Amino acid sequence: MSWSALLTLLAINLSSQANMSDQSRPNLFHYATSELSQDAFICWLAAWADPKYKDADTVLHEIARSFIASMIQKVKSDYDVSTLKAVKVRRQAGKLDVLIEINKPEADKDLPGELAILVEDKTHTFDHGTQLDDYYKYVEGMGYAEEKMVPLYFKTGYQSRFDTLGVFKTYMRKDFLDVLTKRSEDIKNAIYHDFLAHLENMEYVVNQYEKKNIELTEGPDKWDGNDWRGLFMALYEKFKEDDNANWGYVPNASGGFFGFWWHFQVSPQKDYWSYLQWEDNKLCFKIGFSDDFVQATDWKSRASQIKSDWWDILRTEKLPLLSLSKGKRIGKTMTVAKIDDALHKKEDGTLYLDQMTTRMGEAQDLLKWVRQKMD
Secondary structure, eight states, X not given: OOHHHHHHHHHHHSOSOOOTTOTTSOOHHHHOOSHHHHHHHHHHHHHTTSGXXXXXXXXXXXXXXXXXXXXXXXXXXXXXXXXXOOEEEEEEETTEEEEEEESOOSSOTTSOOSEEEEEEEESSOOOOTTHHHHHHHHHHHTTOOGGGEEEEXXXXXXXXXXXXXXXXXXXXXXXXXXXXXXTGGGOOOHHHHHHHHHHHHHHXXXXXXXXXXXXXXXXXXXXXXXXXXHHHHHHHHHHTXXXXXXXXXXXXXXXXXXXXXXXXXXXXXXXXXXEEEEETTEEEEEEEEOHHHHTSTTHHHHHHHHHHHHHHHHHHSOTTSOOOEEOOOOSSEEEEEEETTOOOBOTTSOBOHHHHHHXXXXXXXXXXXXXXXHO
């Protein structure tokens, strides 16, 4: 059975209204969590935009055409969806997740269509290597000129920076939700509602951090990874003018942590840099060393001395910050000092975000001062 037939069968057997918070019935996408499942939904919805499916479900057809238009308008803002006469959807063409060809001639399958939408679909993974360039060249080889291509980096998961995408434009979870929610009350298809509820839940869970007690470690309302994501996404919006600011999950032998790093300062010799980093609730003063530095036979002793010099300055000029503790490990990147519980909390355990950003500004000023002393 094909994936489209399977989805149609599921639509018949599932009730028409799905919601991730509705525990009375299971949600298909609670189990179908892979990027391939999202690929299938994108293909399925895009296929509905073809005029031949208009009479099968008029509302779904119209939403699908809005979906196609919203993607094309990321590159061609004046695109008129009324010119859409045919849609051909392909999966894994040249390993590209989804290729949508608009108005491709049926009579001659070797001829390109009027437009090609390239969809590289990502949930919680990221682009790597030359894959985006490779996909673009593959579609170019199919006969599509630059002005006929709509290359999209389709991201429904969580990501802060998009500076490695080249010509690919971002299509975000919010963009997709804007399309899917417009006439959702008129849709009677269970798959549609399951996927919409799935995306809405992803949006919901990262926006609860302001209401939750960060000290809760057990129970349904405990602070978890989604809360760190939401918090660091909010911080990124405040500090995104810093070209090196970023956040993410950092795995390590101790179990890993969610981190936010920013304010990188390179030494005059360019052999090491200093920066600031949140490691969960710890605010850390960090230094990292270049590849050339760590290749020297005596690099660890030199790194230890630099770390000690930084510590000596920090511990005498730490105000108005809280008490510092010294980092122990010597490595290519290491903690010079840290504030173990640097978050400003209210009596109910929720966070003061404004005070948190104020503290981050104080830490930046202190790091600049230490850098001047060291240089």
